[in-house]
Amino acid sequence: MSDLAAIKGTPEYPHPLESQVNLVGNVWRRFLRHKGAIGGLVVFGLLIALTVLAFVSPYSPTASNLPERFEGPSTAHWFGTDALGIDLLTRILYGGRISLAVGGIAVAISLLIGVPIGAIAGYYGGKLDSILMRITDAFLSLPPFLVLILLAAILREVDIPLFQRSSVFTISFVIGILSWMTFSRLVRAAFLTLREMDYVNAARALGASDLRIILGHILPNAVGPVIVEATLQLGYAIIQEAGLSFLGFGIQPPTPSWGNLLSDAQEHFIKYPWLAVFPGIMIFLSIISVNYIGDGLRDAFDPYKMLEKVGEYT
Amino acid sequence: MTTYIARRLVQTVVLLFLLSIILFALVNLAPGGPLSAYGQGRRLRPEQAEILKRQFGLDKPLPLQYVSWLIGNDWTRVDTNGDGVADASGSRLGILRGDFGFSYRTRKPVLDEIGQRFPNTIYLMSITMGLALLIAIPIGILSAVKQYSVFDFIATTFSFAGQAIPEFWLGLLLIIIFYVWLRNPFTGEPLLPPGQMSGDNPSLMDSISHLILPVLTGALGWVAWYSRFIRSSMLEILPLDYLRTARAKGASERMVVYKHALRNALIPIVTLVALDLPYIFTGAVLIETIFAWPGMGRLYYQAAVERDYPLLMAVLIIGAAFIILSNLLADVLYAMLDPRVRYSE
Numbered sequence: 001m002s003d004l005a006a007i008k009g010t011p012e013y014p015h016p017l018e019s020q021v022n023l024v025g026n027v028w029r030r031f032l033r034h035k036g037a038i039g040g041l042v043v044f045g046l047l048i049a050l051t052v053l054a055f056v057s058p059y060s061p062t063a064s065n066l067p068e069r070f071e072g073p074s075t076a077h078w079f080g081t082d083a084l085g086i087d088l089l090t091r092i093l094y095g096g097r098i099s100l101a102v103g104g105i106a107v108a109i110s111l112l113i114g115v116p117i118g119a120i121a122g123y124y125g126g127k128l129d130s131i132l133m134r135i136t137d138a139f140l141s142l143p144p145f146l147v148l149i150l151l152a153a154i155l156r157e158v159d160i161p162l163f164q165r166s167s168v169f170t171i172s173f174v175i176g177i178l179s180w181m182t183f184s185r186l187v188r189a190a191f192l193t194l195r196e197m198d199y200v201n202a203a204r205a206l207g208a209s210d211l212r213i214i215l216g217h218i219l220p221n222a223v224g225p226v227i228v229e230a231t232l233q234l235g236y237a238i239i240q241e242a243g244l245s246f247l248g249f250g251i252q253p254p255t256p257s258w259g260n261l262l263s264d265a266q267e268h269f270i271k272y273p274w275l276a277v278f279p280g281i282m283i284f285l286s287i288i289s290v291n292y293i294g295d296g297l298r299d300a301f302d303p304y305k306m307l308e309k310v311g312e313y314t
Numbered sequence: 315m316t317t318y319i320a321r322r323l324v325q326t327v328v329l330l331f332l333l334s335i336i337l338f339a340l341v342n343l344a345p346g347g348p349l350s351a352y353g354q355g356r357r358l359r360p361e362q363a364e365i366l367k368r369q370f371g372l373d374k375p376l377p378l379q380y381v382s383w384l385i386g387n388d389w390t391r392v393d394t395n396g397d398g399v400a401d402a403s404g405s406r407l408g409i410l411r412g413d414f415g416f417s418y419r420t421r422k423p424v425l426d427e428i429g430q431r432f433p434n435t436i437y438l439m440s441i442t443m444g445l446a447l448l449i450a451i452p453i454g455i456l457s458a459v460k461q462y463s464v465f466d467f468i469a470t471t472f473s474f475a476g477q478a479i480p481e482f483w484l485g486l487l488l489i490i491i492f493y494v495w496l497r498n499p500f501t502g503e504p505l506l507p508p509g510q511m512s513g514d515n516p517s518l519m520d521s522i523s524h525l526i527l528p529v530l531t532g533a534l535g536w537v538a539w540y541s542r543f544i545r546s547s548m549l550e551i552l553p554l555d556y557l558r559t560a561r562a563k564g565a566s567e568r569m570v571v572y573k574h575a576l577r578n579a580l581i582p583i584v585t586l587v588a589l590d591l592p593y594i595f596t597g598a599v600l601i602e603t604i605f606a607w608p609g610m611g612r613l614y615y616q617a618a619v620e621r622d623y624p625l626l627m628a629v630l631i632i633g634a635a636f637i638i639l640s641n642l643l644a645d646v647l648y649a650m651l652d653p654r655v656r657y658s659e
Contacts, residue, residue, distance in 0.1 A: 036474075138332045141641070143596045143633040146614055150626055153618040154344045239480050243600055246482050247615060262483060266604075270508075273490045280483030288478035295474075 027224075030300040037296020040289035047286055051100060054093035061086065061094040062254045070272050080274045082264065092279055095256035099241055100286065102172045102250075102257070106237040107230050109176025114183025115226065119214050121184065122191025132184070140181045148178055148240060152249035166252045175240050182229055190222030224301035231294035235287040242283050258283045319646060326638045333634050334409075338380050341623050384408050409631065415624035419617065424628045427613065434511060435597035435609035442529045443590065446536035451583075453537070454544025458552065458579075459571055469541060476538025485531040485604040492527060509605035528605040532598055536590075543586060547579040581651045588644035592636040596629065 031037055054061070059077075064084035071081045079088035121132040151174045155163060163170045194200060195218060203217050238258075244250035245259025246266075253260055258279045265275035367373050374382070386408030407413035414424035457466035489508045496505040507524055516524075551557070552575055560570050597611035606612070610629065617625040649655045 134329070134332065138329055138336065141329060141333065141634045141637045143592060143630065143637060145599060146596055146630060146633060149599065149614070149618045150340070150630065153621055154340070157344065157621075235478070242480055243482060246600065247603065247618075249618070262486070265486070269486055269490065270494055273494065276483070276486040276490065280480065280487070283480050283483065284475075284478055287480075288474060291474060291478055 027297075027300045031296050034292075034296035034299055036292040037299075040292030040296065043285055043289040044293065047096065047282070047289070048100065051093050051096035054090065054097065057087065057090040057093065059087035059090040061090045061256060070268070072272075073274055079278045080272070082261075082275055083268055088261075088275065088278060091256045091261060092258070092282055095258050095261050095279065096282060096286075098168060098251055098255060098257040099238055099259065099283070101168055102175065102241040103234050103238040103286075105169065105172035106175035106179070106241070107233050109173055110180035110233065111183060111226070111230060113177065114180030115187050115219075117180070118184035118187025118189075119191055119219065122188035123195055123210070123214055123218070125192075129188075133188070136181050136184050139178065142178075144178060145240070145243065148174060148244060149247065149249055151178070152244055156249060166250065168251070171241060171244065171250050172237075175237050175244075179233060179236065179240075182233070183226060186225050186229055187219075187222055190225065191218055194218045194221055228294055228298045228301060231290060231297055235290035235294070238283065238286055238290070315646075315649065318649075319642070322642050322645070326635075326642065329638055330631070330635055334384065334631060335380065337627055337630055338383060339376075341627060342376060342379070344621075344623075382406060382408065385410050386413060409628075414628035417617070417625045418622045419620050419625070424624050427625060428610070428628060428632070431608060431610050431613045432595070434607065435602070435611065436594055438525070438528055438602075438607060438609060439532070439594045439597060441525060442532040443536065443587070443594070445529060446533040446540060447583075447587065449533070450537045450540035451544055451580075453541040455548055455571065455576065455579075457541070458545045458548030461549065466545075469545070473538040473542040476534050477542075479534065481531055481535055481598065482600040482604055484534060485527070485601060488527050488531060489604075509607065511608060528601055528607055531605075532601050540583065540586065544579060544583060547582050548575060551575050551579050578652075581648065584651060585644040585648045588640050588647055591640045591643070592633060595636045596633045 064086060065081075066085050068077075068081050069083055069085040071077055071085075073080045077087050077089065079092060082088050082091065117132050117136070121129040152171065155170050155174060156166060159165050163173070191214075200213060200217055203213050208217070241250055241257065242259035242262065245257050246263045248260075248263060250259055251257035253264065261279040262276060262283075265272075265279065269276035383406075386406045388407060406415070412425060416422065417424050417427050420427065453469050457463075457469040460466055492506040493504045493508040497503065498505055506526055508527070509524075511524055552571075557570050557574055560574050561567070565574070595610065596614070597607075597609045599611035599615050601607070602609045602611035603615050614626065614629050616622075617629070
């Protein structure tokens with residue numbers, strides 16, 4: 001077999017460049033073979049759709065209606081009513097907007113911090129690398145949930161532009177700034193191997209700037225693990241918001257979030273258990289669906305593991 | 315190996331130093347500074363606040379404050395009445411000599427407060443962790459040996475579910491089930507208490523009944539996580555040649571799995587457990603809050619509510635030291651247990 005055949009490709013083995021072009025399609029096809037991931041995608045999509053459509057509910061998420069307080073689940077109030085007589089389902093749906101938004105923004109913030117740090121450390125190496133990695137280590141050695149509480153407790157007292165007291169952005173920021181370390185480690189590791197590749201040398205020889213090499217040539221090849229990690233971090237961020245709000249350091253009522261709904265329930269759940277059951281189910285569903293999506297993505301980006309699973313790889 | 319450990323210990327000191335700066339800056343840049351939460355409820359008179367400020371050295375620039383927080387100020391003279399003449403010696407020993415200051419809330423030394431709560435957290439967390447391992451190891455082994463069986467499917471699903479259940483929600487659910495719904499058939503009382511540690515001189519039954527719910531709540535997540543890890547660790551080892559050799563020499567399957575394979579599969583678990591050791595110090599804030607467990611987590615939560623900064627700082631710094639040392643322990647154990655791993659000297 002000559003080299004030429006390998007370059008041109010054969011029908012069974014498509015040309016490497018062709019499969020490159022279709023990378024997204026390949027990942028998607030492998031993702032679709034993961035039943036759990038499809039289930040997760042459907043459930044998570046439904047959750048988002050429901051929270052977006054919260055306004056369809058005939059009830060207000062904040063106006064109290066004391067005569068109807070603590071009503072059990074019924075056809076009028078599917079999830080019952082809370083201590084103020086507000087329809088719990090409506091509150092949960094509006095709370096979902098907040099909880100999911102906090103999760104998304106927090107992951108975006110940790111991506112914005114972690115990816116550049118990892119890229120710079122991995123690309124330039126040397127002194128810069130060791131300084132950046134020591135900072136990463138320092139953040140990694142703080143007890144995560146405890147620092148989260150400390151930061152939230154401090155920021156609860158301030159009211160500066162951008163960081164309004166207990167706003168969605170403030171809470172997301174606090175969660176995000178404490179969870180970027182995995183990203184910087186992942187990206188750095190990828191950069192360390194990729195920067196030695198011939199194609200990077202070729203780009204450099206052609207006069208590409210560092211920025212162009214980092215953004216255009218190396219980063220796209222490191223994107224797989226970052227996406228997988230971001231998915232898993234989304235679930236983590238949702239659970240962190242819930243825990244924080246549960247303790248009273250997160251989103252403050254009357255704005256509902258899944259965490260502070262559970263926190264409100266704490267006083268009454270012995271007599272009215274549905275108050276605690278339903279918000280928790282939403283947190284559980286969103287996290288388990290996100291985790292399944294992450295698992296599917298991991299397999300999709302790592303074809304060998306997937307092939308092993310379905311038994312095609314010997 | 316010794317050189318490696320020595321180098322890591324030096325790194326630990328550097329890292330803790332860096333962390334202490336970050337934490338110190340954080341607390342001191344907080345609005346109103348560290349004194350803002352002093353004496354909750356009773357507002358300090360301005361002149362009192364001035365005296366306190368000078369005594370704590372808060373009138374000095376931040377870097378100097380950091381130094382006296384770190385190594386104390388008993389070797390300097392402090393100007394307590396503000397007349398420009400230093401008239402008394404400083405009273406702080408600094409955290410390096412174990413003086414983490416006084417709790418704003420109780421006015422007791424921070425270390426005494428921690429010493430009181432620490433045993434309760436060790437008690438709860440070590441039982442939780444031990445139980446989690448006892449359940450997780452057999453589950454992990456079985457689902458690896460019978461990969462893709464019904465059992466494996468159930469265990470894997472359970473593991474996914476277990477990792478997704480927020481522990482505080484699980485705690486509330488368990489209280490609903492075991493305190494509200496289920497009753498003791500003889501006395502008609504709730505089956506299990508909804509929280510708190512047992513009282514003074516408890517009977518064994520009493521201690522156990524108070525432990526069940528918090529331990530179950532905490533263990534579920536760990537079981538889910540450990541069992542999944544043991545499964546994949548076993549799966550990596552089961553196809554290896556040395557097991558085939560053992561089988562070829564006539565070892566029974568039981569012997570191969572439980573003696574030859576398990577010993578190596580457990581190596582990563584040992585490191586994983588070592589990495590989770592810090593929780594034995596910091597405890598689980600949410601679980602201790604729900605079950606009113608008088609441990610470190612609840613202490614920290616109360617301190618955060620009242621912004622009791624000396625206490626918060628102490629728990630964070632000691633917690634960070636635990637984390638860093640556990641990381642080192644994990645690495646050392648790994649090298650000791652797995653002869654293939656050698657750290658470059």
